[in-house]
Amino acid sequence: EDQVTQSPEALRLQEGESSSLNCSYTVSGLRGLFWYRQDPGKGPEFLFTLYSAGEEKEKERLKATLTKKESFLHITAPKPEDSATYLCAVQAQVQGGSEKLVFGKGTKLTVNP
Amino acid sequence: GAGVSQSPSNKVTEKGKDVELRCDPISGHTALYWYRQSLGQGLEFLIYFQGNSAPDKSGLPSDRFSAERTGGSVSTLTIQRTQQEDSAVYLCASSPRQGLGEQYFGPGTRLTVT
Numbered sequence: 001e002d003q004v005t006q007s008p009e010a011l012r013l014q015e016g017e018s019s020s021l022n023c024s025y026t027v028s029g030l031r032g033l034f035w036y037r038q039d040p041g042k043g044p045e046f047l048f049t050l051y052s053a054g055e056e057k058e059k060e061r062l063k064a065t066l067t068k069k070e071s072f073l074h075i076t077a078p079k080p081e082d083s084a085t086y087l088c089a090v091q092a093q094v095q096g097g098s099e100k101l102v103f104g105k106g107t108k109l110t111v112n113p
Numbered sequence: 114g115a116g117v118s119q120s121p122s123n124k125v126t127e128k129g130k131d132v133e134l135r136c137d138p139i140s141g142h143t144a145l146y147w148y149r150q151s152l153g154q155g156l157e158f159l160i161y162f163q164g165n166s167a168p169d170k171s172g173l174p175s176d177r178f179s180a181e182r183t184g185g186s187v188s189t190l191t192i193q194r195t196q197q198e199d200s201a202v203y204l205c206a207s208s209p210r211q212g213l214g215e216q217y218f219g220p221g222t223r224l225t226v227t
Contacts, residue, residue: 004155034215043117043204043218044156087156099144099208100169101216103156 023088138207
């Protein structure tokens with residue numbers, strides 16, 4: 001069964017204090033790993049897709065990396081507006097079958113000014 | 114451009130009643146997905162549509178849940194004889210084409226069963 005585990009569950013940072021969020025996964029053939037941001041009361045907002053180990057993607061203060069067993073979301077010099085829940089999801093390679101995403105429970109990030 | 118829209122945004126219903134939740138995907142997106150997000154839980158997959166067909170219904174929790182999609186566009190998720198454990202946020206997502214991973218989510222419908 002495909003599984004995604006995110007850690008920590010919650011993280012508090014001071015503005016400017018860089019850190020990383022972890023996403024560990026087990027999947028029967030990885031098609032893609034996805035990072036989303038979710039603000040309270042809203043749907044998840046797409047951030048990145050990573051397809052193979054060694055791949056990196058960047059967007060503003062965020063950088064996502066991928067290995068064969070985990071992904072990291074690095075946040076450099078965060079600002080209060082980066083506060084949100086960050087979700088990780090995997091899509092498995094399934095012939096003729098589902099395109100579903102399997103999500104972790106998320107990391108709730110709070111950045112204090 | 115317009116994103117995924119869902120209606121209603123909030124629904125309060127009594128136990129035992131039927132409810133219908135609607136999703137309008139991004140124009141031109143052929144793939145459509147329904148997920149459920151319960152308090153303290155991750156997003157849980159319910160059903161996937163490619164066009165009007167549903168190749169994967171494996172996440173529907175019981176036969177009280179059904180969904181359809183018409184004209185390759187709008188989708189309706191129906192829950193019959195609602196139970197308190199059905200209370201959750203129901204999220205719809207769409208994707209431009211089969212095999213492309215990025216799914217774009219709507220704002221969700223918060224369902225409360227009293």
